[in-house]
Amino acid sequence: MPASLCFAIAGPVGPQEVAASLAALGPVAVDEARRVIRRHLDTFDWALWRSGGRLTVERDGNRRRLLWQPAGDGPPRAFRLTGEVRFAADLPAGTLRREVAAAAGRRALLPVGETAVQRTLVRVLDREGKTLVRVPIEDVQPMRGGAPAGPERRRLLVEPLTGYARAGHRAADVLAATLVLAVDGGDELADAVVAAGRVPGDYSSKVAVRLTPGEPAERAVRRVLARLLRTLVANVEGTVQDLDTEFLHDLRVATRRTRTCLGQLEGVLPAERVAPFAGEFRWLGDATTPCRDLDVFLLDLDARRVSRQGAGGAALDPLVARLQADRETARAELAAALASERFHALVRRWGRLLGRRAPGGEDGSRPIGAVAGERVVRAYRRLARHGLALGPGAPVAAMHRLRIDGKKLRYLLEFFASLWDAEETAALVRELKLVQDALGDYHDAWLQRELVVGLGDEILAAGGRAAALLAMGELAADLERRQRARVETFFARFETFAGAPTRARLERLVGHRGGE
Amino acid sequence: MRVVAVWSIKGGVGKTAAAVNLAFFAAAAGLRTLLWDLDPQGAATFYYRVKAKVKGGGRRLLKRSAELQLLVRGTDIENLDLLPADFSYRRLDLDLDARKQPQRRLALKLAPLADEYDVVFLDCPPSVSLASESVLRAADALLVPVIPTTLSLRGLAQVRSFATKRGRRDLLVLPFLSMVDRRKTMHRDAIGLCAADEGFLRAAIPAASIVEKMGVHRAPLPAYAPFSEPARAFAALWSELDARLFGRR
Incomplete structure (x- = not known):
C-alpha cells in the first residue's frame, strides 16, 4: 500500500489550478465534482479511533460506499455497501472484516459524526489513459443535524496507485512547488465528532482517576x-x-x-x-x-x-x-x-x-x-x-x-x-x-x-x-x-x-x- | 487469501473475460483483489491498461528472492491490483523446470501476499503443462469456462481427471457455461446436460459482442455496460463463487 499525502489548501486553489499544475507530468483528467455525505462510525468506547483506524459510510446520491482507513498513512479502501452495517460481522468477509473486528470486537459500530464533502477528483494518467495518481480535492464541512457546524476545511490528497509511487512523489513535488499548500494536520473524524458535541476518546470503562498518596x-x-x-x-x-x-x-x-x-x-x-x-x-x-x-x-x-x-x-x-x-x-x-x-x-x-x-x-x-x-x-x-x-x-x-x-x-x-x-x-x-x-x-x-x-x-x-x-x-x-x-x-x-x-x-x- | 485459477485446456472459451470481470466484482464487493495475468498474450493486462512488462521476465520472477509485491500495479478500479503479463511467460514451463520444486513454485510466490489480498485470480493460458501443475497446486478453486459443445465438455472431464490425478481432491472444481448462444440447438442440448451436473455453477455467460468490446474500451464490462445481460451474468457468477469461497458473508 503506497503512502498518501494530505495538504491543506489555504488560497484560492481549485481543480483547474491543480490540473494545470499537474499537466507538467502528462495527461490529466478532471472528473465531475460530487457532493458526498460521510457518516463516521466508531464503537461507543472509541475502539477504532484508539487503534488508529477510521470507518466511514459515504453516501453519493443512492450509492453508498464504506471507506476503511487502517492505521498508517495508506489511502482508504473503498467497499460497495448494500445492507446495513451494525457490527463488524456484518462487513464483507476478508481483510476489512478482520481488521475492523480486531479493533471493535463485539461492539456496535455507531455513527459519531457527519461531514458533507464537495469532492473533485483529478487524475494523472499515462499515455494509455491509465490512472497513476489520484488527487482528490475536498471541501470538508462538519455537520450537526443536517446543518453546517464548525469551520470548513479544504484539502488536497495525493494518492499514488500501487506500483506508481514515483509518479506520486513527482505529483506531490509539482503541487508543492506551484501551489500554496501546507501539510494538513487535521482530522476529519475529530472535526465531525466535535461538531456533534463530543470529543474522540471521551468514554472509557477504565476507572483511570489520578490520585496522589497524600490526598485525604x-x-x-x-x-x-x-x-x-x-x-x-x-x-x-x-x-x-x-x-x-x-x-x-x-x-x-x-x-x-x-x-x-x-x-x-x-x-x-x-x-x-x-x-x-x-x-x-x-x-x-x-x-x-x-x-x-x-x-x-x-x-x-x-x-x-x-x-x-x-x-x-x-x-x-x-x-x-x-x-x-x-x-x-x-x-x-x-x-x-x-x-x-x-x-x-x-x-x-x-x-x-x-x-x-x-x-x-x-x-x-x-x-x-x-x-x-x-x-x-x-x-x-x-x-x-x-x-x-x-x-x-x-x-x-x-x-x-x-x-x-x-x-x-x-x-x-x-x-x-x-x-x-x-x-x-x-x-x-x-x-x-x-x-x-x-x-x-x-x-x-x-x-x-x-x-x-x-x-x-x-x-x-x-x-x-x-x-x-x-x-x-x-x-x-x-x-x-x-x-x-x-x-x-x-x-x-x-x-x-x-x-x-x-x-x-x-x-x-x-x-x-x-x-x- | 483464496486463490482462484481460471483455467481450461481449450483456448477461446472466455477465460480472460471471466477473470477480468470476476476480479472487478470481487473488488467492488470490498475484497482486496489481485489479478495475475499468466497468459503471455497479456489480454487481461491490456484490458486494465497496464504495461505488459515484468522486469527480468518470467525467469527472474520465479526466483525465490524476487518479490512479487514490487511487480504489482494498481488498476483504475478500487481494491483491484494486477500482476502484469510478460511475453516471456511463453517459456514459463522451461523456466519452472529449471527451478527446484516447480509444481510448488507459484504457491510459494503467492504465500507472502496472503495478508495483502483476500482473493487472487490467476488468468491461465490454455494448456496442460508444468505451469498448469503449479497453478493447480496454488489454487483453492479452479474455475472452468465451458462452451456448451461436446469438445468443451470433454475438456472439462480432462480437467477433473487431471486435478484428481494430481492428488487435489480438496480442490473446488467449478465449471460454468460460457459464450452461450441459445439459438444453437447444440448449445441448448449441452445446457441440458450441464444442468444435470451438480458441480456446475448456475450462472451462464451469454455470447455477446459487447463482451468483446472490452478491448475497445480497455475496461472490464461492468465499467462501460453495467446493465448489459453479460455484465449481469458475471455478477451472478461472482455471487455464486463468493458463496463457495467464503461461505456466509
Whole structure:
C-alpha cells in the first residue's frame, strides 16, 4: 500500500489550478465534482479511533460506499455497501472484516459524526489513459443535524496507485512547488465528532482517576465513585436501546465496582449517609444479572457455532430461540428498572452526595495511600485464605464467593493504580485476571449447564425433536467437561497467586504489610 | 487469501473475460483483489491498461528472492491490483523446470501476499503443462469456462481427471457455461446436460459482442455496460463463487 499525502489548501486553489499544475507530468483528467455525505462510525468506547483506524459510510446520491482507513498513512479502501452495517460481522468477509473486528470486537459500530464533502477528483494518467495518481480535492464541512457546524476545511490528497509511487512523489513535488499548500494536520473524524458535541476518546470503562498518596481518603474515594457513576449513567441509554451487549456489561461492572468501593472502603465515607445506598446498588446489580447471564450464554453458543463451522448448530436452534426469548423478557425488565423512579432517584441522590464535601468516616482524613494499601492487602489475604481452604471438590457456591473475593481485590487494585508502580500493578492485575478467568469460566459453564438441563422438558413440551434434545445433551456434557477442566486450571494458577512471593510483591507494591 | 485459477485446456472459451470481470466484482464487493495475468498474450493486462512488462521476465520472477509485491500495479478500479503479463511467460514451463520444486513454485510466490489480498485470480493460458501443475497446486478453486459443445465438455472431464490425478481432491472444481448462444440447438442440448451436473455453477455467460468490446474500451464490462445481460451474468457468477469461497458473508 503506497503512502498518501494530505495538504491543506489555504488560497484560492481549485481543480483547474491543480490540473494545470499537474499537466507538467502528462495527461490529466478532471472528473465531475460530487457532493458526498460521510457518516463516521466508531464503537461507543472509541475502539477504532484508539487503534488508529477510521470507518466511514459515504453516501453519493443512492450509492453508498464504506471507506476503511487502517492505521498508517495508506489511502482508504473503498467497499460497495448494500445492507446495513451494525457490527463488524456484518462487513464483507476478508481483510476489512478482520481488521475492523480486531479493533471493535463485539461492539456496535455507531455513527459519531457527519461531514458533507464537495469532492473533485483529478487524475494523472499515462499515455494509455491509465490512472497513476489520484488527487482528490475536498471541501470538508462538519455537520450537526443536517446543518453546517464548525469551520470548513479544504484539502488536497495525493494518492499514488500501487506500483506508481514515483509518479506520486513527482505529483506531490509539482503541487508543492506551484501551489500554496501546507501539510494538513487535521482530522476529519475529530472535526465531525466535535461538531456533534463530543470529543474522540471521551468514554472509557477504565476507572483511570489520578490520585496522589497524600490526598485525604474521603476525597479520593468520592472522586473514584463519581467516575464510576459517570460510567454507569453513560451506559444506560445503550443498554435500554440494546445497541450491543457491552453497554450492559459496562453498566454492570460500574455497579459492582461501586458496591466494592462501598464495602471495601468502609470508614472512609460517613457510614450513616452511605448505608442506604448499599441496598439500592445491590438492587441495581441484581436487576442486571438475568440479562447479562443470558448474553454470555448466547455469545458462547455463537462462538461454539463459529468454531465448529456451523456443525450441529441447527439442532440447537430451539434452545437458542428459547434463550433469546428469555433474554428479551429479561432485557425488558431491566429497561423498566432503568426507567423507574427508584433508579433515577438513586442516581440523583448518589450524585448529590458525591458532589458535596462532607466530613468523612473515621478513616476519611487519613491519606489514601495508606488506606488503599491496607485494604488491598486485607482483600488479598481474604482471597488467599478462602481459596487455600478449598479443593477441587468445593461446592459451586463457595467457588462463586471466591470469585467475588477476587473481583473485590482486582477492583481495588484498579481504583488506586495511579498510586503505585504502573508496570507492577498491571502485572499483578494480569495474574489475578488469569485466576479469575478460570473461575468465571467455571461458573459460566455451571450456570449454563443448569439452564440447559432445566430447559430440556420445556423444549420437549414445545415440540422439540430428538435432535434438539441430543444436541442439548451433548452441550451439557461439554459444559460439564469445561467446568471440570477450569477447576483444575484455577487451582494450578491460584497456588502461585496465593503463594508467599506474590504476597511479598503485593505488599511491596502498596507499601503495607499485613499481619500473619 | 483464496486463490482462484481460471483455467481450461481449450483456448477461446472466455477465460480472460471471466477473470477480468470476476476480479472487478470481487473488488467492488470490498475484497482486496489481485489479478495475475499468466497468459503471455497479456489480454487481461491490456484490458486494465497496464504495461505488459515484468522486469527480468518470467525467469527472474520465479526466483525465490524476487518479490512479487514490487511487480504489482494498481488498476483504475478500487481494491483491484494486477500482476502484469510478460511475453516471456511463453517459456514459463522451461523456466519452472529449471527451478527446484516447480509444481510448488507459484504457491510459494503467492504465500507472502496472503495478508495483502483476500482473493487472487490467476488468468491461465490454455494448456496442460508444468505451469498448469503449479497453478493447480496454488489454487483453492479452479474455475472452468465451458462452451456448451461436446469438445468443451470433454475438456472439462480432462480437467477433473487431471486435478484428481494430481492428488487435489480438496480442490473446488467449478465449471460454468460460457459464450452461450441459445439459438444453437447444440448449445441448448449441452445446457441440458450441464444442468444435470451438480458441480456446475448456475450462472451462464451469454455470447455477446459487447463482451468483446472490452478491448475497445480497455475496461472490464461492468465499467462501460453495467446493465448489459453479460455484465449481469458475471455478477451472478461472482455471487455464486463468493458463496463457495467464503461461505456466509
